[in-house]
Amino acid sequence: MLAGTETRHGRTVRWAFTARPGGQSVAPYASANVATHVGDDPSVVRANRTALEAAFDAGPIAWMGPVHGVEAQVLTAPTAIVPNVDAIATTQVRLPLATLAADCVPLLLTAGDLVVAAHVGWRGLADGMTSSLTRLLGERGIDPASALVLLGPAICGACYGIPRERAEQIATACPEAIVQATSGDPGADIRRGLAHEWRARGAEVRLVGPCTAESPEHFSHRRDGVTGRQAGVIAWID
Ligand SMILES: [Zn+2]
Numbered sequence: 001m002l003a004g005t006e007t008r009h010g011r012t013v014r015w016a017f018t019a020r021p022g023g024q025s026v027a028p029y030a031s032a033n034v035a036t037h038v039g040d041d042p043s044v045v046r047a048n049r050t051a052l053e054a055a056f057d058a059g060p061i062a063w064m065g066p067v068h069g070v071e072a073q074v075l076t077a078p079t080a081i082v083p084n085v086d087a088i089a090t091t092q093v094r095l096p097l098a099t100l101a102a103d104c105v106p107l108l109l110t111a112g113d114l115v116v117a118a119h120v121g122w123r124g125l126a127d128g129m130t131s132s133l134t135r136l137l138g139e140r141g142i143d144p145a146s147a148l149v150l151l152g153p154a155i156c157g158a159c160y161g162i163p164r165e166r167a168e169q170i171a172t173a174c175p176e177a178i179v180q181a182t183s184g185d186p187g188a189d190i191r192r193g194l195a196h197e198w199r200a201r202g203a204e205v206r207l208v209g210p211c212t213a214e215s216p217e218h219f220s221h222r223r224d225g226v227t228g229r230q231a232g233v234i235a236w237i238d
Pocket residue numbers: 155156157158159160211212213214
């Protein structure tokens with residue numbers, strides 16, 4: 001697990017990106033799978049989630065059910081499951097927000113009085129997740145230039161070859177995300193694209209963790225097909 005704390009406006013934000021080791025799931029989900037929608041034993045996933053909650057130590061985690069959209073939902077009270085949304089946010093203390101991924105980008109953000117967790121794949125990038133989150137900040141009078149954006153373990157462009165038509169679709173929104181893949185095809189580097197978009201808004205961006213497809217310590221859907229998901233988690237501590 002890669003984890004840290006940040007001090008923002010005299011308050012503390014805790015964040016973490018999980019990895020494969022240390023859980024109870026067996027192959028092909030071994031071992032710390034925290035996703036319920038991938039075919040793993042639900043009771044084992046529950047145990048893995050409980051262990052993560054204990055380790056993160058900030059209260060019950062709110063889990064989203066991503067649909068590759070760009071909508072964001074603000075939570076005002078603890079909620080176990082937030083279905084059909086790819087970004088959740090809160091101002092509440094000790095209300096940890098989790099995003100799931102296995103090649104897509106787990107994005108954690110803090111700005112003003114908000115913490116945000118989001119799931120961003122090529123579709124979310126192309127459809128404007130960055131604009132959606134910028135709008136969320138703007139509605140609350142928060143300057144995106146004040147944001148800290150943590151982009152967790154995700155597949156790199158060299159490993160993520162895509163068809164040319166899809167590359168063109170992504171490039172229309174974010175040309176910086178298109179690179180050359182080792183397969184010879186165009187490659188989509190979603191993390192690179194997001195980093196560019198947030199830096200262009202003046203935000204501080206950190207890339208945290210390796211390429212998932214190159215890391216045996218991480219779940220990679222592209223590499224393994226049926227597999228688990230890792231999480232990004234963020235919360236206000238005080
Ligand atoms: Zn890679």
